[in-house]
Amino acid sequence: MSSQTLTTVLFLAVVAVTVGVTIWASRQTKGAADYYAGGRNFSGFQNGLAISGDYMSAASFLGISGAIALYGYDGFLYSIGFLVAWLVALLLVAELLRNSGRYTMADQLAYRMRQRPVRTAAATSTVVVSIFYLLAQMVGAGSLVALLLGVESAALKNLTIVGVGLLMIFYVTVGGMKGTTWVQIVKAVLLMAGTVIITILVLAQFNFHLSDLLGAAVDNSGKGQAFLEPGLKYGIDLTAKIDFISLALALVLGTAGLPHILIRFYTTPTSRAARKSVLWAIGLIGSFYLMTLALGFGAAALLDTGEDSAVVASAGNLASPLLAEAVGGGEGTTGGAVLLALISAVAFATILAVVAGLTLTSASSVAHDLYANVWKKGTASERQEVRVAKIAAFIIGGIAIILAIPAQTLNIAFLVALAFAVAASANLPSLIYNLFWRRFNTRGATWSIYGGLVSCVLLVIFSPVVSGSETALLPGSDFALFPLSNPGIISIPLGFLFGFLGTVTSKEPEAEAAYDELEVRSLTGAGAETAVIH
Template identity: 75%
Template sequence: MNSLLIPLATEPGNRALTISLFGAIVAVTLYITWWASRQNKTAADYYAGGRSFSGAQNGLAISGDYMSAASFLGISGSIALYGYDGFLYSIGFLVAWLVALLLIAELLRNSGRFTMADQLAFRMKQRPVRTAAATSTIVVSIFYLLAQMVGAGALVGLLLGVKSEGLKAAVIILVGALMIIYVTVGGMKGTTWVQIVKAVLLIAGTVVITFLVLLKFHFNLSDLLGSAAAKSGHGESFLQPGLLYGKDLTGQIDFLSLGLALVLGTAGLPHILIRFYTVPDSRAARRSVQWAIGLIGVFYLMTLALGFGAAALLDTGKGSAVAESKGNVASPLLAESLGGGAGSIGGAILLALIAAVAFATILAVVAGLTLTSASSFAHDLYANVIAKEKPSEKAELRVARFAAVGIGAVSIALAIPAQKLNIAFLVALAFAVAASANLPALLFNLFWKRFNTAGATWSIYGGLISAVVLVVFSPVVSGKPTSMITGADFAWFPLSNPGIVSIPLGFLFGVLGTYLGRDKTSELRYKELSVRAFTGAGAEGPAKH
């Protein structure tokens, strides 16, 4: 870490190519944002893109939102370093969509308006439920934002040969500034089109690298896996469970906890949930999830080739660039290797293309996350809790833009010390918090007549606080050389993934709050919510009460 520079992945003469591609992508996305800003006239335009996107368009945008830097950089890096255990991320992220499709997508679109809190507040007391839902939305989004920011620092650090954490921090600040511009200027319409463009670029780039990896091994998966296992230094254990989490009981429970969080987390992610409000009806919401499942499924299958290809073709041992970055630069370095290696024109071109696509991925996802947080703050907290009188749409949108700046600043500040963590792992923590805090409240609200305001707030706060506290006192934050805080050890919770404890607690708190609280209004409005959720009648938004 003493030197500011590491051996460049590209020759100095080729660095201009990389910077040019970065610049081109930023310019295109800024143009889309400016174009969209001219069409933002109402709150529905800013929050939900005017509900004008088709199922296919929204499916692409959801894919763009979901296939984040954690997927493209983090998962492939985890597979490259840990083999079988790393691939669990791909399986979990994909299977999770079945929960979203079967239980959430259509019902949420019919019973809400702009945010997750709209659906909960339909039959509950407005202020306590909206405050709880907005708090949870902002916390989950910030966890997710950390991963994207860390990915940006690792990616640009690789391309420009920067090893100094201070200079990587400058990159994180730059990405944060761009995301604030996208959200404050473009709103949901601009963010959605950026995500659609990014999804197409990401899938195309991944297809190219997958094809080249398979071509290298004559389309023989057995040869690819065998070579990856041999080169990894772990032998056959590379293709078996236990390399990342260990084979002891604690490791097995941690592994199970991760899987539980991944499978249940998607249906509680706020930035995914608000995408269901950008389509005109519930049928389009269902179709958008079907498109997303198809696109995401193909993509996650290709992460196998990226991860095992990196293990087979790159040095992933201790001290290597892949290991030092916790796997976050495995995909770009694999692209460089397939193009002819460091210093070659082909390598420089492929590396620059893949890195530019990854950068576009980060920009699109951070914009979506920031928009979600800002929308929840402005629509739920400001418009329905803080403001004593109903504010004008203009005032509400102004607050949303200020909130985007504040949330962006907090995310930047937290991302800088988190640079040592694998970004897929950081996203898994966001999934755990979402599954603990949001999913129990959403499911209880849709399917349990007796559920009430106390149950909703207990469920959200109980799941949220338990998940965050367990993360703070886990090896993620202290107690290990790879922890966020080195030189300290207050990790009394042994698991890195809190889901196996915090998710059941979220449901338990919801049950306790419901039975201890009294709220007859929520029961009386349950039938109205059910009709709205299952038929779409009156689905333009919840009535005020």
């Protein structure tokens, strides 16, 4: 069996398994609680696997290993940022949000504030963050399938992105949260198993001596000792150093504002199960990011990372699949073909699981927050709400497909960092203020969300990401007025500042009065499933 045939068979097997799981889950989905929160009956271990599946995206598996392969130490900083970020989410937001919400992030904010403005703002932010993240996953899918199936035509790459988009719409509309969660559990198991296999094979090439691996990476990279030192990507000049600080802030603070991660805590029956799922997730996620070191430096040691190489041409996104082929015996060997196909199928499963989670989150927010509570003012039936969520999934999936096609030249870890910046700027300030500041009110929440969101998106539009460089979205244009690639260092403080100014310039006694009740709910989880909105 040829490499391409084997890959195609494995791809189709992964798709068949996930489609089967989704159809099975659809038969278990009876109402809104099943569709949005999986019926709240996933155990701590199951939800821990699903959280890991949601968090360890294609950006981690493909983008981070690629960044390490190209930039060494500076690429590894992505891993550190993603891992440390999880602790911020755990300690500041996750359990408190789970206890005081119902289906979406906006439930927690709207509990003691005016429904319509807060839910509208939260839903808008959720959709924008999800679309940024979706772009990264779709770009990864295009790169993967193009490599494996020998697709060089731009039209066929675009068709791949459309195909992934249609699959994710299917998962969300048919399976809901139950289907999406089981797809994420299957994906987490596959991803961990595949990563362990490749890590062991890479280390075996160097007799399990990490220093030999790093030495070979230095020699093969062509960059000398600088490959293992800070500054190869972010230490070139002052702007690059500030850009790194901005990136670090976005990564560390962004996770606590990512809606598709936070709603995973609504799927457990109790706070204890939520805490247990966090422990499982930390163990799995921590192990995975340690292994990205072996993948990234292994790719630098064993692959061609020169200017004309496939690794550089894909912005690093193909480092892991090509490494799998190399440690399996190289191009043209049976072992190389099997491992390349296996790792690529795992990466494809990763993409499918994460895009499903993202689409479900944004569609749920549109249906539950905008349709049911803003437009219908709480009068919509559960059946109507779920139907609107399915329609929203089609629309959001379509937007993601259209935007992903011109974004294929960008590194997907970098695209995810932008999503983190938007989440940290728009969502995190309002969540932190609402949980810990009694005086925080409706104007503060809306100013915080819109202020952080608009400032972040505007800075991205006028940054080198969109124009002014060869790898920009619009390489032929140049309106890059803002010098940093990641806007977090400016937009995150602005989000907190707008929230503060909005609060101190208005008074809302009913919001203050409801704070004690929200605090009890957030600490104990009492009544979380039947939240009464003030």
